Amino acid sequence: MIGPKKRWRAYKARTKELPGGYRGAVEAIERYLMHFVPTNAESTASMFEDLVDLFEQAAADGTPIREIVGEDPEEFVEAFAANYSEDGYVPARARKQLIDDLERAAGDSTAV
Amino acid sequence: MAKLLTEMLKGTLEGVILASLAGRPAYGYEITARLREQGFSDIAEGTVYALLTRLEKRGLVDVEKVPSEKGPPRKVHSLNGQGQEYLEEFWRTWSFLAERLEKLREGGQ
Numbered sequence: 001m002i003g004p005k006k007r008w009r010a011y012k013a014r015t016k017e018l019p020g021g022y023r024g025a026v027e028a029i030e031r032y033l034m035h036f037v038p039t040n041a042e043s044t045a046s047m048f049e050d051l052v053d054l055f056e057q058a059a060a061d062g063t064p065i066r067e068i069v070g071e072d073p074e075e076f077v078e079a080f081a082a083n084y085s086e087d088g089y090v091p092a093r094a095r096k097q098l099i100d101d102l103e104r105a106a107g108d109s110t111a112v
Numbered sequence: 113m114a115k116l117l118t119e120m121l122k123g124t125l126e127g128v129i130l131a132s133l134a135g136r137p138a139y140g141y142e143i144t145a146r147l148r149e150q151g152f153s154d155i156a157e158g159t160v161y162a163l164l165t166r167l168e169k170r171g172l173v174d175v176e177k178v179p180s181e182k183g184p185p186r187k188v189h190s191l192n193g194q195g196q197e198y199l200e201e202f203w204r205t206w207s208f209l210a211e212r213l214e215k216l217r218e219g220g221q
Binding site: 050053054056057058059060061067068069070071072074075076077079080082083 | 118139141144156157162165169183186
């Protein structure tokens with residue numbers, strides 16, 4: 001799942017710079033994406049880089065987390081992940097965790 | 113109703129985004145805001161972003177990184193020749209579908 005170490009570390013460093021709720025949301029999505037079967041290191045690395053791009057921009061614009069992920073976060077994450085893996089299987093408990101985690105992260109984003 | 117709308121929009125969103133870009137280039141947030149103004153009120157920015165990434169990978173849009181006042185550079189997307197062709201094909205398909213559905217509603221063949 002994890003791409004070349006250097007790019008992974010750079011990605012993690014960028015997520016740490018995000019304000020609370022945004023960081024929480026990225027980490028929730030990251031946790032969910034970890035369940036996907038890896039395709040190749042290159043596409044996995046760009047997947048996380050694109051993910052943090054989205055949230056950096058959203059944090060800069062002050063877009064509420066709910067407007068980024070929508071009311072059905074699974075739909076967004078599926079559309080997102082489909083760009084990087086031909087197909088994938090995610091266990092049901094991971095879906096529940098995604099929904100719960102984003103609920104928490106969205107509640108946390110009022111500070112921005 | 114909202115659920116059905118979401119389902120029906122799924123297959124058309126790529127075309128909707130390309131159509132929105134046909135007017136002028138834009139970055140993700142702008143496209144989402146534009147679509148919301150036009151009545152696609154439930155659309156999530158993340159979904160638009162994910163589809164833009166796909167359109168980029170398929171070579172239908174060109175991307176240019178433009179520095180922004182605050183935060184990271186913005187990826188500005190513009191429709192290229194291939195995207196234009198796809199969009200025309202999309203509208204042809206849409207007209208066909210709309211016409212067939214209208215026939216069904218009228219109880220025709």
